[in-house]
Amino acid sequence: MSTYDARFRVWRGDQDGGDLEDFTVEVHDGEVVLDIIHRLQATQAGDLAVRWNCKAGKCGSCSAEINGRPRLMCMTRMSVFDRAETITVTPLRAFPVVRDLVTDVSFNYAKAREVPSFVPPPGVAAGEYRMQQIDVDRSQEFRKCIECFLCQDTCHVVRDHEENKTAFAGPRFLMRVAELDMHPLDAAAESGLDRRRTAQEEHGLGYCNITKCCTEVCPEGIHITDNALIPLKERAVDRKYDPLVWLGSRIRRRDERTT
Structure with missing residues (x-):
């Protein structure tokens, strides 16, 4: 299994404001964006808030904006991105932020x-x-x-x-x-x-x-x-x-x- 380091920018904050935070995180073959967010939680940002449940594209919980496009994080494969690009993950823009990637829907x-x-x-x-x-x-x-x-x-x-x-x-x-x-x-x-x-x-x-x-x-x-x-x-x-x-x-x- 091959691995590489990807550059991520993840929005951190709450209803009072926030900003994008830069991370470098390891990626393995076959992974999706939600896998990387979980790795960030486990290794670098233990308090990162994200909503998810099934990780199978059927519960709709892990909605976010990835490089500005609304997507399910569990259905967005890392292989669709160039390894050299920086991947930006932000909360749904149309709804109020609760914290980090979690919005009030x-x-x-x-x-x-x-x-x-x-x-x-x-x-x-x-x-x-x-x-x-x-x-x-x-x-x-x-x-x-x-x-x-x-x-x-x-x-x-x-x-x-x-x-x-x-x-x-x-x-x-x-x-x-x-x-x-x-x-x-x-x-x-x-x-x-x-x-x-x-x-x-x-x-x-x-x-x-x-x-x-x-x-x-x-x-x-x-x-x-x-x-x-x-x-x-x-x-x-x-x-x-x-x-x-x-x-x-x-x-x-x-x-x-x-x-």
């Missing part, structure tokens, strides 16, 4: 609670659900999400504009709204919930300008923009500007005024 869990869950179809037992395979495949793609929040971090609407967070759910949760809106068994409309309207008015769908940056960083390869956000935008626009929908809403309002 509670914003995402707050947004998750704002999305109404699946509404079962009335009169159909769970074991009696039937769907076309194309609908199953769509839902399964979206449900591959491991909630690493890299898409949330790279989305410039959240990343560069803190003031947008109150009105914008971000790509991960707009994808959830899209999944439910396109689900053939979701009975939200029958219960009075208009997912397309809430996507626009409550979750900030209009802020998304489909740059596909969220898709580019997704470690699960989910086509967030093409398969979720663009179709949701199209469905929301169709609903808003469909002349029959517009006429129906006018008739309903007129009837309400006369009763």
Whole structure:
């Protein structure tokens, strides 16, 4: 097994401020960035804070920015970098720092609670659900999400504009709204919930300008923009500007005024 010394710059600090700290650390064949961070903890920076769990690309815990790009540290192999380059590891920029590489991602869990869950179809037992395979495949793609929040971090609407967070759910949760809106068994409309309207008015769908940056960083390869956000935008626009929908809403309002 061959080894070499790599140069790392790791952000150290907390909510009050911090800076990049330089390290030289040994690297072995086949290792990933998380291995190096663990070696730093074991040999040079015992108090370095980092969040991780499975080390298999399935828990989403070890999200960070590596050379400025949002990545999972456990899925970023050292072999993708030139041995001569300095590798910079910093916390997710879109969220408040707790300490070192650990950020407070509670914003995402707050947004998750704002999305109404699946509404079962009335009169159909769970074991009696039937769907076309194309609908199953769509839902399964979206449900591959491991909630690493890299898409949330790279989305410039959240990343560069803190003031947008109150009105914008971000790509991960707009994808959830899209999944439910396109689900053939979701009975939200029958219960009075208009997912397309809430996507626009409550979750900030209009802020998304489909740059596909969220898709580019997704470690699960989910086509967030093409398969979720663009179709949701199209469905929301169709609903808003469909002349029959517009006429129906006018008739309903007129009837309400006369009763």
